[in-house]
Amino acid sequence: MVTREDVENIALLSKLFVPEEELDGLTESMQEIINFADAINNAPAGDEGFDNINNLSNVFREDEVIESYPSEEILKNAPEQAEDHFLVRNRE
Amino acid sequence: MGCEAVKYELVSGFETHIELSTKTKIFCGCTTQFGGDPNTHCCPVCIGLPGTLPVLNREVVRFAIKAGLAVHGKIADIAKMDRKNYCYPDLSKAYQISQLYAPLIIGGYVELSNGRKIRLHHIHIEEDAGKLIHRHGDTYVDYNRGGVPLIEIVSEPDIRSIDEAKEYVERLQQVMRWVGVSDCKMQEGSMRCDVNISVRPEGTEAFGTRTEIKNMNSITNIARAMEYEYDRQVDLIESGGKVVQETLRFDDVTGTTSSMRSKEDAHDYRYFRDPDLVTINVPRDEVEALRAEMPELPADKCRRYIEEYSIPEKDAQLLTKYRRISEYFDEAIDGVKSPKTVSNFIIGQMFRRTETESDKELFAVPTTPAQLNELVKLLDSGKIRNNLAKSTLEKMLDSGKGATDFISESDMGGVDDAALLELCKNAVDSNPKAVEDFKNGKEKAIKALVGNVMKNSRGKADAMAAEAKIKELIG
Numbered sequence: 001m002v003t004r005e006d007v008e009n010i011a012l013l014s015k016l017f018v019p020e021e022e023l024d025g026l027t028e029s030m031q032e033i034i035n036f037a038d039a040i041n042n043a044p045a046g047d048e049g050f051d052n053i054n055n056l057s058n059v060f061r062e063d064e065v066i067e068s069y070p071s072e073e074i075l076k077n078a079p080e081q082a083e084d085h086f087l088v089r090n091r092e
Numbered sequence: 093m094g095c096e097a098v099k100y101e102l103v104s105g106f107e108t109h110i111e112l113s114t115k116t117k118i119f120c121g122c123t124t125q126f127g128g129d130p131n132t133h134c135c136p137v138c139i140g141l142p143g144t145l146p147v148l149n150r151e152v153v154r155f156a157i158k159a160g161l162a163v164h165g166k167i168a169d170i171a172k173m174d175r176k177n178y179c180y181p182d183l184s185k186a187y188q189i190s191q192l193y194a195p196l197i198i199g200g201y202v203e204l205s206n207g208r209k210i211r212l213h214h215i216h217i218e219e220d221a222g223k224l225i226h227r228h229g230d231t232y233v234d235y236n237r238g239g240v241p242l243i244e245i246v247s248e249p250d251i252r253s254i255d256e257a258k259e260y261v262e263r264l265q266q267v268m269r270w271v272g273v274s275d276c277k278m279q280e281g282s283m284r285c286d287v288n289i290s291v292r293p294e295g296t297e298a299f300g301t302r303t304e305i306k307n308m309n310s311i312t313n314i315a316r317a318m319e320y321e322y323d324r325q326v327d328l329i330e331s332g333g334k335v336v337q338e339t340l341r342f343d344d345v346t347g348t349t350s351s352m353r354s355k356e357d358a359h360d361y362r363y364f365r366d367p368d369l370v371t372i373n374v375p376r377d378e379v380e381a382l383r384a385e386m387p388e389l390p391a392d393k394c395r396r397y398i399e400e401y402s403i404p405e406k407d408a409q410l411l412t413k414y415r416r417i418s419e420y421f422d423e424a425i426d427g428v429k430s431p432k433t434v435s436n437f438i439i440g441q442m443f444r445r446t447e448t449e450s451d452k453e454l455f456a457v458p459t460t461p462a463q464l465n466e467l468v469k470l471l472d473s474g475k476i477r478n479n480l481a482k483s484t485l486e487k488m489l490d491s492g493k494g495a496t497d498f499i500s501e502s503d504m505g506g507v508d509d510a511a512l513l514e515l516c517k518n519a520v521d522s523n524p525k526a527v528e529d530f531k532n533g534k535e536k537a538i539k540a541l542v543g544n545v546m547k548n549s550r551g552k553a554d555a556m557a558a559e560a561k562i563k564e565l566i567g
Contacts, residue, residue, distance in 0.1 A: 013179075013360060013362070015179060051370070051371045052367070052370055052371070054370075056370040056371075057370050057371040057372065057373045058370070058371075058372060058373055058375070059147060059148070059370050060147065060148055060150035060153070061116075061120075061121070061147045061148065061149055062149075062150060062151075063114050063115050063116050063149050063150065063152075064115070064116065064121060065115050065116050065121055065122075065123050066116070066120070066121030066122070066135070068122045068123065068132060068133050068134055068135050069134060069135050069136070070132070071129065071130065071131040071132050071134070074131045074132075074134045074135075074139060074235070075131060077141075082230075082232065083130070083232065084129060084130040085130050085131065085225070085232035085233055085234055086131070086181070086232070086234075086235070087230060087231070087232060087233075088181045088230065088231040088232075088233060090229045090230055090231070
């Protein structure tokens with residue numbers, strides 16, 4: 001059972017603000033999502049089960065250097081930047 | 093009845109992060125080189141842009157297996173990658189790719205010089221986080237280090253003293269450098285420790301509540317932090333308080349620990365299997381090939397030097413601290429009568445020229461092992477004496493030349509009895525003062541006379557024989 005406290009805690013972990021009046025609705029929605037996941041969990045996967053949908057294992061890269069991106073490209077989507085660094089403002 | 097003070101035993105376990113010396117990052121081809129201008133060793137994968145796909149570096153798995161073999165761990169058949177979720181600017185994706193449910197290495201141990209084995213719980217592979225610089229109240233982020241491969245070595249709480257803790261870290265450093273998986277430079281952050289520590293009354297079994305000191309980057313600071321934290325916990329308990337399980341930071345200026353996380357900070361990593369990364373079915377043939385390639389480990393080598401070559405334990409430890417020194421020694425002792433002589437030359441004269449730890453690790457002395465071997469063989473055969481060997485080695489180390497460049501044929505060969513007698517007579521005749529002193533009971537005065545013989549024979553005479561002969565002459 002998903003409780004209001006669960007939703008509050010998830011909101012906290014996700015750094016989301018949830019208004020009091022939305023809590024009940026979200027609790028209900030969350031329960032439905034969990035029910036859906038449970039249904040998938042309980043679906044038969046055959047005797048051997050599977051690790052991933054493509055049954056892949058041991059996909060590796062070789063240890064060979066590939067040129068990195070210029071820092072301007074790397075920083076292009078940064079909300080804020082300074083002196084070639086991503087800048088995170090202190091909220092206080 | 094007197095009230096006896098309770099003694100407290102320290103209980104500690106370590107989580108040690110070591111950066112692997114692969115050329116590229118764990119999930120992309122960016123270089124792992126230390127430093128570089130900020131955010132120049134980055135690509136969409138290691139800054140975690142949506143839609144990118146991490147692919148595991150094969151060499152990371154091989155290095156981690158080597159690390160596991162170096163500490164006697166069991167290499168798992170199946171290993172998987174998990175996501176560890178936390179929200180902090182050093183992680184661009186808000187999760188770190190790590191291993192929780194199926195780590196690559198299980199168990200193992202690190203043996204200390206007191207014979208105790210510090211058991212390991214497991215070793216897992218994971219990606220390093222970026223570097224944060226806190227300036228003017230803001231945070232500047234450089235992701236060059238983000239995605240550099242790490243192994244985390246998790247020990248059991250088997251450490252019982254600060255000395256054991258220091259040795260544990262030194263042993264890990266020694267063996268990981270030895271097998272070539274990391275340079276383990278604590279000052280550059282390629283080796284970092286989280287120290288778990290608790291106390292309990294001596295003689296009791298149950299563990300006390302532990303605290304964790306995060307991100308220690310020098311052995312000296314580990315010792316200081318543990319000492320402070322041990323005292324803090326004992327004082328707390330003695331005064332009727334309780335230790336609270338928490339994460340601490342050590343301030344190396346004040347030498348104190350303080351709490352890192354506030355209580356309202358929810359602490360749940362919500363680990364789950366990383367769907368981007370497939371299972372590792374550890375290839376057994378590759379594990380066996382790596383096992384076969386493993387060098388003799390420092391602890392085994394040290395034991396062998398003591399047992400086979402009668403090297404004193406302290407010296408054997410010094411010879412096996414760095415792999416290059418031990419390999420130098422191995423080459424230089426080939427066919428010599430006394431490996432201890434070789435060891436003395438290395439630890440004495442050569443160590444004086446390789447003062448720092450990094451000098452010793454490189455051990456780039458101008459004299460080759462073959463040249464030292466030749467010198468020691470001249471000594472073995474009695475062709476030269478110890479004094480001459482020592483002074484010759486100095487010249488060899490200055491110039492990189494071989495022993496025979498400095499020792500002429502005429503220097504070789506001992507001094508026959510008649511010549512020795514002549515030399516001793518000369519010494520006695522030309523040093524009446526020393527003879528007088530010796531006769532008056534000043535035992536040391538004989539050294540001056542022997543010294544004279546050695547000097548005039550250019551180091552060829554046998555000092556012991558000369559001393560006996562002189563005593564005969566004046567006694």
